[in-house]
Amino acid sequence: MANSPRKKKPSKSEAKVVPLIKGRRATSYDVARLAGVSQSAVSRCFKPGASISGKMRERVMKAAKELEYQPNAIARGLITQRSNLVAVLVSGRLNLYYPEVLFKITEELAEAGLQALLFTVETEDDAEAVIEQAWQYQVDGVISASHMSQAQYKLLEKRQIPVVFFNRYFSDHPNTVVYCDPSEQVRDVVKQLYTLGHRRAGLIIGPEDNMVSRERARMVQDSLSEFGIGTVCEVRGDFTYESGTSGLQEINRQVMDRPSVVICINDMMAMGCMDEARSVLGLDVPKDLSIVSFDGIGMSQFASYELTTIRQPIGRMSEAAVRMILERVERPEQSHEKRVFEGAMIPGGSIARAPS
Amino acid sequence: MANSPRKKKPSKSEAKVVPLIKGRRATSYDVARLAGVSQSAVSRCFKPGASISGKMRERVMKAAKELEYQPNAIARGLITQRSNLVAVLVSGRLNLYYPEVLFKITEELAEAGLQALLFTVETEDDAEAVIEQAWQYQVDGVISASHMSQAQYKLLEKRQIPVVFFNRYFSDHPNTVVYCDPSEQVRDVVKQLYTLGHRRAGLIIGPEDNMVSRERARMVQDSLSEFGIGTVCEVRGDFTYESGTSGLQEINRQVMDRPSVVICINDMMAMGCMDEARSVLGLDVPKDLSIVSFDGIGMSQFASYELTTIRQPIGRMSEAAVRMILERVERPEQSHEKRVFEGAMIPGGSIARAPS
DNA sequence: TGGTGGTTTGCATTCGAATGCAAAAATGCT
C-alpha cells in the first residue's frame, strides 16, 4: 500500500465498469476511484455544507451518477451515531384513529429527512419487545401514540432515546408531549346538550388504564355536573366499534329509562353505538337519542354517521411531534416541553333536542 | 496492547460500571471485557447456531444483561449486508384498505424478525423518491401495495432488491406476486344479481392506470354480459369515499332510468355510493338500489353498511408476502412465483330483488 | 519573489459486529 505520488491517474480503462455488474453496489471508494479522488472527497460531496470546491463536486457527482451511487445510510448511521430512524408506535388496527395519525407522522418525518420504523403495539408486553427492537435499530427517537408504562418510558430515558408522547403523558414525570386538550369544546358541547333539554346522559368510556379516556371522561363529568346533567350510566369499552355496540346494549340493560344522550370517548365507539341504536334498538339518531364523541376521524363525517364530535388537529399535532423529536435529538439536554392544542367542535348531526 | 496470558481476570473492579454512565451504550467489546472473553465470543453468543460452549454463553449473557447489551442492528447490517429492513409501500390515507394491509404485513414481518420501514406513496413521483430512500437504507426487500411504474420496478430489479407486489403486477414482466383473484365470486355475485331480477347495472371503477380496478372491471363486465345484464353507465372514481358519492351523482346525471344495482370496484366507494343514495337521493338500499363491491375491509360490515362484498384474505396474503420476501432475499436466483388467493363472498345486506 | 491566510484535499482512524482461519482446549479412542 505505497502511497502513490499525489498525481491522479484515473485513465485506467475501468471507466466502463457497468454499475452493479457483479451484484455489488457502488461504494464511495468506487466513486472515488472512478473520479480519481479520495474517498473523503466523495463523502464530503454528499454532506451539505462541507468544504468542497466546485469542480471537485462536479467530477464526483458525475462519477456518482454513472455508478448510481447513493450513500449507504447504514454505514453512515454507524459512524455518525444517527440512524435517522424514528420508531413510531401505534396500536391496533381496530381504531381507525391510529392509521390517520400514523400516515400523517410518516409524511412529516419524511419531510424532515427521517424514516418511520413502524411498530404496532397492542399491550404493554408488546411495548416491552418493541422497545428492545427499537433500541437495537438505534432509532434516533420514539413517537409513541400507544401503550407505554412508566417503567418502559424510564428505560428509554435512561438509554437516552428521546420520546415524544402523542396524546398521552405521565403527569408525575417530565416528558415531551403533544396533546389535544378538548376541555373548552367539551364544555361547549355539554352546554349545547343542556340547551337542547338533555338532563340524563350515558357514557361509554375506554379502558381504565388509558389516560386519554380518563381525561376526557373527567372533562365530560365536570361539564355535566356544572350544567346539572346527570350521568345515569357509565360503561367501559375498548375504543373499538364493537365495544360501542355492546356499550349501548349494556346501558340499555342497566337502566330502564334510557338516557337522552350517549357520550362516547372516541368516534369508533360512537359509530358502533349509533349503529346499534338504529339497527338493533330501532331508534332514530338523533331524534330519539343524541350521540357525541371525540377524535373527528375521517369516517366520522360519512353521511351515515355525521357525528357531532370534537376533532383533534392531527395534522398540526403530527408536525409538532416531528419537530419536537428533532429538537430533542439535537439538543437532548434541553428541558421538556408540552404542546397543547385545542380541539375543534364538528357540529355534525348526531345531536338534537331531547325527546320529552 | 500486550496480549495478556489467556487466564481470565475479570476481577478488575470495573464490575460496578453502571451501564450508559457516560451516554455511551454498551458494545460487544464492553461485554467482552466485563466477561473476560473476546469480542468474537460475544458476537457468537448472539448468533443462533454459532459454535459456543454452555459456560461461555452463560458468562457472556450475564455480562450482557448487566450492561443491558443488545447487538447494534446497524453495525450488524453493515457487515452482514442484511439490514432486516423491509420497505412497505402503501398509498394514501383515504382508502382504509391500506391500513389494514399495512398493519397485517407489519405484524407478519415482526414475526419473521424483520422491520417495516414505512413509505406512503401517492404518485409515481413519490415512488421515485421512495425507491431512492429505500435503496439508501439498504432494505432487504420491498413489498409494494401501491403505485410503481415498470421502469421503477426494473430499477429495483437491476439493483437486486427483491420486490413482492401486493395485489398488482406487471403481466409482461416476471415478478413475484400475491394476488387475490375474485373471478369466481364475481360470477357468483352477478349470478345472484341476475336471479334477483337485475338487468341494468351501473359501475364505479377506479383510475385507468390501476390494475386492480381494470381486472375487477373486466371480470364484472364478463360476468354481466354472460348473464345478459347491461351496463348502463360506467364512471371513474379514485377509490375514495368521496368519489363514491360523486360517482353515483354522475350516474344519476348520465342516465335517466337509474340502474337497479351499482357495482363498485372497492368498498370505500361503495360506502360513499350507499350514503349518497340514502341521504341525498333518498333511496332505500337495497330495496331501491343494490350495491356490491370489493375488498371486505372491516368497516364495510358495520351495521350502517353491511356491504355485499368480495373479501380479500388479507391475513393470508400478508403472510404469504412476507414469506416470499424472505425466500427471495435468501435465494435471489430462484424463479418468480405468483400466489393467487381466492376471494370470499360476504353476503352482507346491500343487495335485494330489483325494483320492478 | 516570498510570505500570509484561507480553502481544498487526502490520510488515517473510527463506528460495532461478523467471520475465516488458526491456535487452543476438550473429548474420544486405543
Add this chain to the structure above:
DNA sequence: AGCATTTTTGCATTCGAATGCAAACCACCA
C-alpha cells in the same frame, strides 16, 4: 498416557462512510 479428532476460542480483518488533522494548493499582497 499418547495421539487423533472435534469443538471452542481468539485474532485480525472486513463492511462503507464520516471526520480531525495536516499537507497541499490557491489567491492575494507587499
